[in-house]
Amino acid sequence: MIAIATASQKGGVGKTTLCINLAYSLARRGWRVLLVDTDPQGGVGLSLAKSAKAREGFHEFLVRGGDLSRIVVPTRLPELEIIPAGQFDACARQGWPAHEVPARLADLLRGAELRGADVVLMDTAAGMGNTTEAVVKACDFVVLPQQAEPLAIRSVPHLLETLARFRAEGAGVRVAGILLTMVMREQEMSLKVARELREMLPANLMFQQSIPRLASFLEASALGVPVALTKRNPPPEALIFDQIAAELEQRTGLSKEREREHGHASLLD
Amino acid sequence: MQVSWIDADRLKSLVEQIAPQEERVVISPPVVEIETAPEQVVTWQSAHGFAQESAADEGAETAGMNAVETFHAPEPRSEPENVPVVEADAPASDAEHEDEHDSRGHALHNPGAALPLSRIRDKLRAIRQRATEAGILTRPAEPPKEQAPVEAGTVPKD
Numbered sequence: 001m002i003a004i005a006t007a008s009q010k011g012g013v014g015k016t017t018l019c020i021n022l023a024y025s026l027a028r029r030g031w032r033v034l035l036v037d038t039d040p041q042g043g044v045g046l047s048l049a050k051s052a053k054a055r056e057g058f059h060e061f062l063v064r065g066g067d068l069s070r071i072v073v074p075t076r077l078p079e080l081e082i083i084p085a086g087q088f089d090a091c092a093r094q095g096w097p098a099h100e101v102p103a104r105l106a107d108l109l110r111g112a113e114l115r116g117a118d119v120v121l122m123d124t125a126a127g128m129g130n131t132t133e134a135v136v137k138a139c140d141f142v143v144l145p146q147q148a149e150p151l152a153i154r155s156v157p158h159l160l161e162t163l164a165r166f167r168a169e170g171a172g173v174r175v176a177g178i179l180l181t182m183v184m185r186e187q188e189m190s191l192k193v194a195r196e197l198r199e200m201l202p203a204n205l206m207f208q209q210s211i212p213r214l215a216s217f218l219e220a221s222a223l224g225v226p227v228a229l230t231k232r233n234p235p236p237e238a239l240i241f242d243q244i245a246a247e248l249e250q251r252t253g254l255s256k257e258r259e260r261e262h263g264h265a266s267l268l269d
Numbered sequence: 270m271q272v273s274w275i276d277a278d279r280l281k282s283l284v285e286q287i288a289p290q291e292e293r294v295v296i297s298p299p300v301v302e303i304e305t306a307p308e309q310v311v312t313w314q315s316a317h318g319f320a321q322e323s324a325a326d327e328g329a330e331t332a333g334m335n336a337v338e339t340f341h342a343p344e345p346r347s348e349p350e351n352v353p354v355v356e357a358d359a360p361a362s363d364a365e366h367e368d369e370h371d372s373r374g375h376a377l378h379n380p381g382a383a384l385p386l387s388r389i390r391d392k393l394r395a396i397r398q399r400a401t402e403a404g405i406l407t408r409p410a411e412p413p414k415e416q417a418p419v420e421a422g423t424v425p426k427d
Binding site: 157 | 275279280283286287289385
C-alpha cells in the first residue's frame with residue numbers, strides 16, 4: 001500500500017478536483033483506493049455526496065480514533081471508498097492534541113492497509129498548517145499541483161523548501177512530481193510559465209501530463225462527480241486523469257508488483 | 270523574458286535537497302525454491318505442535334521450521350558446537366523471511382489474503398518462544414553416555 005498526499009501553498013489550484021478524478025481513475029484501473037479528505041472545507045465530501053456533509057469523518061478520527069469502518073463511505077465503484085472531512089467545527093471545539101496527530105495518522109494508514117487499500121490518497125488544506133504538515137510527513141509520496149500562472153508559480157521554491165525541511169527532519173516522504181494545473185493553452189503567458197518551469201526542473205520532478213483549465217471541470221464539481229461521469233461516455237478531458245494515474249503508478253512504483261506478476265496480456269486467450 | 274520570477278539556481282539547490290537520499294535499487298531476487306517439508310519426520314515435532322501450526326501459517330513458519338530442522342536433521346554429536354549455530358541462524362532466517370515478504374509486498378489482486386508484516390513477525394516470535402520453552406533451541410547437546418568399560422576377557426554369550 002502507498003499513501004499519497006496532495007499539497008499546495010495556495011488554494012484554488014485544483015487539489016480537490018485532482019484528488020477526486022485521480023482516485024476515480026486509479027480505481028478504474030483496478031487499484032483499491034481510499035480517498036481521505038483532510039481539508040476542513042471538506043471539498044471531497046461536498047463534491048461527491050450531499051449526505052457527506054453530516055457524516056463523521058477524518059476530523060472525528062483525529063479526535064477519538066477508533067474503528068476506521070465507522071467513517072469510511074463506500075461509493076458505487078467497489079474499488080473506491082471515501083473518508084469525508086467530517087464535522088470540523090465541532091471537532092475543533094473538542095480539540096485534539098497536536099502531538100497525537102502523527103499517531104492517529106499512522107492508525108488511519110494501518111487501518112486502510114488492513115482494509116486492503118492499495119492506495120490512500122489524501123486531499124489537504126491549502127498551505128502547510130500543522131495537520132497538513134503531519135499528513136504530508138505520514139505519506140510515502142506527495143503530489144504538488146501547481147497553477148501555471150506567473151505569480152502562483154513563485155510558490156514552488158517555498159514548497160520545495162518546506163519539503164527539504166521535512167527531509168532534514170527525517171520524514172521519508174518523496175515528491176512524486178509537480179503537476180501543472182489550470183494551464184490555459186490559448187494564453188501564451190500560461191504556456192510560457194509552464195515551459196520555464198519544465199526547463200528549470202528535472203523531468204523526473206514534473207508530470208508530463210498537465211491539467212488544462214476547462215469549463216467541464218467546473219461543471220463536474222457542480223454536479224459532484226468525477227469528470228468521467230459527467231456524460232455517458234467519458235469526455236476526452238477525463239482521459240487526462242487516466243494519463244496522470246498511469247504516470248503516478250510509474251513514479252511511485254505502484255505498478256511494479258503487478259507487472260512482475262502478470263507481464264503482458266494477450267489479446268486472444 | 271523570464272515570466273516565472275523564480276531563481277533557477279535556488280531551485281536547483283532545493284531539488285538536490287529533496288532528492289531521494291539513496292536510489293534503492295530493488296533487484297528482484299530470483300525465485301528461490303524453499304523446502305517447506307521436512308526431510309525426516311521427527312515425532313516429537315508433532316508433539317510440540319509445529320505440524321499443526323505449519324498448516325495454518327505456512328509462510329510465516331517456514332523460517333522457524335527450517336531453524337528447527339537444521340538443529341535436528343544431523344545425527345547428535347558429542348561436540349556442543351552445533352547448538353549455538355541454530356541461535357545464530359534463527360535471526361538471519363527471520364531477516365530473509367522479512368525480505369521475501371517485503372519484496373512481495375501485498376497481493377494486489379487479493380489484498381485481503383496478505384498478512385501484515387507485523388503479524389508475521391509476531392507469529393515467528395511466538396514459534397521461537399515455544400521452541401525455547403520446549404528446550405529445542407537452547408537445550409545444550411547432551412553429553413554422550415559413558416559406556417561401561419568392557420572388562421578384559423568377558424565375551425557376551427549368545
